[in-house]
Amino acid sequence: MKKMKKLGLVMIAGALVATISLQPSGGGGEVAQAATLSQIQKEISAANQKIKDAERKAADVARQKQNAEQEQKTIARKKEDVLAEINSLMKEIDKVAIEQSKKKAEKEAKQVELLQTGQDLELAEKRVVDREALLEARMRLMYSNGFVSYMDVLFSATSFSDFLDRFDALQTILDSDRDMVKRLKEDKELVAQKKVEVEAQFAELEVINQELMLKHADLVKKESEKEVLIASYNEKAEELSESIEEFEVISEEQEKLLVALAAQVSKLQAEEKRIKNPYSGGKLAMPIRDSYRVSSNFGTRIHPISGKKHTHTGIDFAAPQGTAIYAAESGVVIVSQNWSGYGNCIIIDHGNGLWTLYGHIMNGGLLVDVGDEVKRGDKIAKVGSTGNSTGPHLHFEVRKNEVPVNPGGYLK
Structure with missing residues (x-):
């Protein structure tokens, strides 16, 4: 691009040198001198027109360079803004990652607790089953032997005091079994309730973890998009830098063109004005x-x-x-x-x-x-x-x- 523009300017200068040439002066009479002056004036007019054209082109190049420099500054400001956004996103990603780690640890702890409550519930259920089985066995024994067997135990007492003791003992055994079964059922219900609560807490942590995973993925995606934007800004800034360099080369070549034009005009005016x-x-x-x-x-x-x-x-x-x-x-x-x-x-x-x-x-x-x-x-x-x-x-x-x-x- 630069070489082509430079070659174009050199060709323009060459064309000017070929076009703006002095006509021979000297003897030949007034008619010849008038013709020479007329030709010189035409060539001066043509050269001045080319100078004006070159000036317009130079002004256009200067405007393009100024616009490119302004756009370069705008790109730099946008890049700074995006870099600030990336920095903010990175901080947010780190924050979410820490929260993820914390919730993961809580979830693992709840998982252990859930496992333990499950085991506790199984043991409570087994204790209830065992105690109910014992109570049922005694009840079956009493039922199979009949009321007489129960009375035999009582009336085999050696004294009234022994009778009362035996009666109290039988009653205490039955009451104790009933109370034990009742307490075991209450314990079972408490363990079951705790298990439900732990399961709910575990499920809530699972939802939070999923939300954090989605949030983390969204933040990483946004950061990636910002990085792509930064890359595009860098590419655009590089293109603008190359354009500015080309404009500078054009400006330098046009300064040389100015010298060539000025030299030709100088020779023409020197001939005209002597x-x-x-x-x-x-x-x-x-x-x-x-x-x-x-x-x-x-x-x-x-x-x-x-x-x-x-x-x-x-x-x-x-x-x-x-x-x-x-x-x-x-x-x-x-x-x-x-x-x-x-x-x-x-x-x-x-x-x-x-x-x-x-x-x-x-x-x-x-x-x-x-x-x-x-x-x-x-x-x-x-x-x-x-x-x-x-x-x-x-x-x-x-x-x-x-x-x-x-x-x-x-x-x-």
Whole structure:
């Protein structure tokens, strides 16, 4: 993608070089000179139209880059929100897992208790059965032997006192058996009731455990869905980063295209105007005079926005917004517009291959137009912070044969 876009820009620049060519000048009479000037004016008009087209494309790329950067920030915020949700879900999952462990232990304890009550109930039932069997055996014995046998026991007493003792003993045995059976039945009922209660508690714990299992599974599912969402955000962020890099490459190539266009316009205007006051050497005037400081010099530095090492092609003069900018030398304006990282930008051709460039001019601060002739010291613009800028300043460049050189050697 990047190579194709870069190739397209190179082809555009090549086409411009082929299209915007100077016609031979010199002798041939007034008619020939008029024809040459007419052709030059047509080529200047065509070049300026291509500059406007390139400016529109650059503005569109800048908007797309800005939109991509804004979307990247939005994705980052959404990702932070989802990560917070995942963290909350993980805490809830841990909480449910602890509750599951606790209820599982309670269920196991109830299971042991249920087993014990079952055994107790069996023993109680057996005791009742045994005691009832004993009582029935005695009753059958009394019934089979008849009342006489019972009376024999009584009347075989040796004395009245012994009779009463024997009567009390028989009565006590029967009463005792009846009471024992009654108590055993009551114990059996209590054990049976306890068993029912334990079974109910066990069933309730079983329901709670099932609910906790479902809740745990639901939370894990939600966490998994959030993880998928995070993965999609990461993928989208990567795509946006690649797009932003492509936009940066396009911006760099369009800056080169600007230089190529400016060079062609410069040659055409030089031919048309004959450059009345060509630059013949010497020092340039300061482009800024009041309330400034040098915030960055020409040479290698760390870019304040990208954080990457690159070559700084000019000198930065930090100054308040709206501070006046002056032409460093007489010449012809060949660029006066917004252009990529330079923001609002002016380029003046001083002749003999010498240009000066003024970048990051405030909106509404371009005070000259393409084709204007300016004198040394003329007010041409106002300091701003457009383009790739971290604060109000003037980015000032000197270019010799289109190549940036250290402005320090030219300024007074």
